[in-house]
Each structure stands twice: as C-alpha cells, then as structure tokens.
Amino acid sequence: MAAEHDHEHDHEHDHGDTAMARIEALRSEGVHRAGDHEGPFSLHVLGLGATGADLITSIMRNQPEGFLSEPGTRFSALAVDIGDEDLAQVRDAAAALPAEQSHVATVALPVPTHADLSYALNRYREFLKMEYPRYYWNPNYEPWLPADVEIAPSDGHYSRAVAKAIYGAEYYQGREIAGALDDFAASVMASEATPLVVVAFSMAGGVGSGIVVEIARHLSSIKLGRRPWVVGLGILPNAADPAEYADGSLFPVINELDCMIDTEKNKGVMAVWGDLYKNPFTGGFFMVDQNDVQAMTNDLAATHAYVDAGIGSFLTRDASVHLYETLKALNWLAVPADAWHPAIRGEQGDRWINMLAVRKLADVDSLGTSGLVKGFSTEYLEARVFTGDLDPSAADSVSAAVSGAATGRVDPVVLGLPGADDLVSVVIPRASKLDLAAFVPARDYYDTLEWDDKLLIHSWLLDLGVMLCEPSIRFDGMGGECIWGCACWVVVPHAAIRGEAASPAADAVVDSLAEPEPIAPFVTG
Numbered sequence: 001m002a003a004e005h006d007h008e009h010d011h012e013h014d015h016g017d018t019a020m021a022r023i024e025a026l027r028s029e030g031v032h033r034a035g036d037h038e039g040p041f042s043l044h045v046l047g048l049g050a051t052g053a054d055l056i057t058s059i060m061r062n063q064p065e066g067f068l069s070e071p072g073t074r075f076s077a078l079a080v081d082i083g084d085e086d087l088a089q090v091r092d093a094a095a096a097l098p099a100e101q102s103h104v105a106t107v108a109l110p111v112p113t114h115a116d117l118s119y120a121l122n123r124y125r126e127f128l129k130m131e132y133p134r135y136y137w138n139p140n141y142e143p144w145l146p147a148d149v150e151i152a153p154s155d156g157h158y159s160r161a162v163a164k165a166i167y168g169a170e171y172y173q174g175r176e177i178a179g180a181l182d183d184f185a186a187s188v189m190a191s192e193a194t195p196l197v198v199v200a201f202s203m204a205g206g207v208g209s210g211i212v213v214e215i216a217r218h219l220s221s222i223k224l225g226r227r228p229w230v231v232g233l234g235i236l237p238n239a240a241d242p243a244e245y246a247d248g249s250l251f252p253v254i255n256e257l258d259c260m261i262d263t264e265k266n267k268g269v270m271a272v273w274g275d276l277y278k279n280p281f282t283g284g285f286f287m288v289d290q291n292d293v294q295a296m297t298n299d300l301a302a303t304h305a306y307v308d309a310g311i312g313s314f315l316t317r318d319a320s321v322h323l324y325e326t327l328k329a330l331n332w333l334a335v336p337a338d339a340w341h342p343a344i345r346g347e348q349g350d351r352w353i354n355m356l357a358v359r360k361l362a363d364v365d366s367l368g369t370s371g372l373v374k375g376f377s378t379e380y381l382e383a384r385v386f387t388g389d390l391d392p393s394a395a396d397s398v399s400a401a402v403s404g405a406a407t408g409r410v411d412p413v414v415l416g417l418p419g420a421d422d423l424v425s426v427v428i429p430r431a432s433k434l435d436l437a438a439f440v441p442a443r444d445y446y447d448t449l450e451w452d453d454k455l456l457i458h459s460w461l462l463d464l465g466v467m468l469c470e471p472s473i474r475f476d477g478m479g480g481e482c483i484w485g486c487a488c489w490v491v492v493p494h495a496a497i498r499g500e501a502a503s504p505a506a507d508a509v510v511d512s513l514a515e516p517e518p519i520a521p522f523v524t525g
Helices: 002-027 049-061 088-096 114-122 124-131 160-172 176-190 206-223 250-261 263-273 291-297 300-334 361-367 392-405 439-446 451-456 494-498 504-513
Strands: 041-048 075-082 102-109 194-202 229-235 284-288 353-360 382-386 413-417 423-431 466-471 478-482 490-493
Touching (some): 002 300, 041 049, 041 176, 041 300, 049 075, 049 088, 049 194, 049 206, 049 300, 075 088, 075 160, 075 176, 075 206, 088 102, 102 160, 114 124, 114 160, 124 160, 160 176, 176 194, 176 206, 194 206, 194 300, 206 229, 206 250, 229 300, 250 263, 250 439, 250 466, 250 494, 263 490, 284 300, 291 361, 300 353, 300 382, 300 423, 353 361, 361 392, 361 423, 382 392, 392 413, 392 423, 451 466, 466 494, 478 494, 490 494
Parallel strands (some): 041 194, 194 229, 284 353
Antiparallel strands (some): 466 478
C-alpha cells in the first residue's frame, strides 16, 4: 500500500509540475502572443436584443485608431431584435464605415399574431426534420407555448419561450432573418484576415437569451460550418435593471449554456438528441458583470455606455489581436495536463466561464469581484493596460485590483501595451457556474416560481419537449422534465444542473447511457 501511495503522490506531483510549466509558458514566455505567422484578424459581431445592438453601435461610434487599416480586414455586424426600436442606431452608425470593408445589417423580427405563431409552432416537427434528418418525430408533440400566451408589443418585455418561438417561426419559414444570417456568414468568410466571430447578448433580457440558443447553432454549425472561432459574450444582469428583468430567467439561461459548453454535459444532451445540439461556441465564452461599474456610476445608462465602450475596445483594438491572444491563452489552459501540446485543442469542462472586465486605468479600483464569489481562485490572471508608459505604481495598482477579484497560481501578469486611452482589460478564466455570485440566488428565486412561469423562462430544447432545469419524469435522478408527459430527457444528472452533488445512481445512468449514437426517447401515445 505504501508503494501504491508513493506512486499516486508522484503522479500528482508530475501533474502539478506540468500545469505549472504551462502557466509559466504563458507568464514568462508569452506563448499565447500572436506570432508573425498569425493574423491579421477581423471582427464580426452578431448582436442580439437591445444589448447586442448597443454594443455594435458603440463599436462603430468609438472606433480605435487604425480600425480596418490592416490589409484584408473587414468588419461584419448583424443586429437582431423583436421590433425596430433599438436598431435604427445601428444603421445610423454604419455610415462611418468604409462600405468595401464592412457589412452591417439589422433584422427586426415582426410581432406575430396568435394565429400566425400557432401555425408555425404546429409545423415545428417538419422544420426540425428538414434541418436534421435524424430528428426524432415525437407523436406527442405540441407547441410549447400555451394557446393564450401573451404576446407583448414590439417595445415590450418578452419571455424567453416566446422570443424563441418568434425567431423560430421567422427562420424556419425562410423569412428575412434566414437571408440575413446567410449574408452575415458570407461576409465573415469573405474576410482575407482571420475571422473572429462574437455573439453578444444580455443574460437578463428575454429576447437575446431566448434566441441565442438557436441562432448561435444556426450560425456556427450550419452557416459557418464550424470553421471560424465563434465566441459567446453574455452580459450579466445589473441590480439596477428594470423589475421585469428579474423574472428568474438567469438560472435556466446559465444552465442551458452550461449544458451546451461543458463537454460532458453536452455529450449527455447529444446522447439523446444528436449532434444538432453540439456546443456552437467553438471559441469559448465570456461573461461581463455590470454591478461594480454600476456602483461606480450610480447611473444605468452611464453603466451601459461604459461597459459597451470597454468591451468594444477590447474586441477591436489592434485589429482584434488582443481577443485572439486571449482565446489562445484560454485554449492553452484548457488542454489536459497529461496531454499538453500547443497543437491540441482544449475541450471545455465545467469551468467554461471566463470573466471579462474592462476599466479606465483611473477606475481600476472599482474592479471588485467582477461577478465572482469572494475567494475565487484560478490558474492564471492577465491584465492588459493600454497606456503610453505604464509606470510601476500604476502596474502595482492594477495587480492589486486583479488580486482582489481573484487569486491565481502565480501573481497576476500586467502587460503594458501601446495605447492613448489608459484602458485596462482583465480576463479571469475558468470559472464554473457555482463560482458566479449570482448563480445560487438565481436558483433560490427560480425555486419559488410556479410551473407555468418556469416554462416561459426556458428556451433551449423546448421544441423537443424538454424543460431542462426540472427533473426527468421517467429517469430517476436525471434532468429534463418532459412538458408533454412522456419521457423526453437529457443524460445529465438533475443535481448537476442545480449545482449539487449527484447521487451514485444518477452517475451510473450517465456512465451507461452517454453513447455516441442518439438514444430514442421513450414516448407513449
């Protein structure tokens, strides 16, 4: 037994040495810095809801010096919302871009009548069968929306389930959004520079978070064929948001993303429903917290403008090389320690969340915990400071602020880079949903809701009859209640969806059923 213990100790020691060597390669050698053979890069943004439209507008109105100056670079943007109220600003700002190097479009999804929406939802099995021949034709299918569901006016608040239905009805019937996605994808692929695609949305609003689960896969897997990196960017709720945004939707939003991006959970979804539901965010996922900025500005509009300008600067400056280098570092960290090699593509685990915070240098003390629980620890922390000359005292202030948000295996790396705007971008990588300060409160609030209200704040998989955050009807310990009373489900323990410890019996089910071929759901009727 002593010899066996020593062997395990040596293995852990070797594993730790490899992990530290990988971190040192980032810190000291800068292995994630773009080489001469990499780039230039071009940015392409799919912005959803008012939040996505605001970010696209901010990028175009606050162009960094040299934007689109690199040979072969272009900028693409598609803003999608229900109604046109927040989209005119996008069209106005697009006039500042050179037409030969840009493609900017907006789609205002129309508010349907009850009859039109009901007609489309009743045809949904046909739509999915055309998209995916292996789609399981469930004889128990019914539209996931109740017949008397309220459809708000275009400037109203939409539940996620309604937003999903409106988008799906438009897309699958070949209307404006389908052509706009084709045109956006064509612009991405027309870039001579390496394209980086960002899908930006609010994790609080019903429209952005409600349609992202469909539009991201349509773009990434179908229109782009999973070739360019597609990066998710979710803006977390602000405590100062209007009351209608506090509807409990954050819990299912996080869990739907969790079951997309965490490879093991995603396999558990695909085991039942097939690879149509493979993670569309091939480049990873960022979250942005607003509350520390709100505490600084005490003004919701000012907070939105500050956050949008900061994110836009991080994404665009120096021909998007900082976004690329960050993605490269995140991939490096995600490669298993026992398979460490720069050519290996890392798979996302349950620590798929990367917090992005952007501040003016003078405001770096407002970094707070950046939306994470106090005491969060990760492997590697990096801050990029864009200033003419980063003096040691300013570097120390940045390092202290980052250390206050999270700790790493090594001290935070503070890079002084050319720039005249004294901006600081900070990426805190590899958090799990339980590391988000908002997750447990969101779960607690969700638990107080009635079943009908829970249904309306779900989106992903509703067309399959699956309400992800509720327990399976037929498979004890599994997640995904069937809203039609049959046995649609996912091979993910319900406890894992809730962020709790799974029972051994549930783990055994996962081990026995997570097969590469889809498992036909057990249905009655």
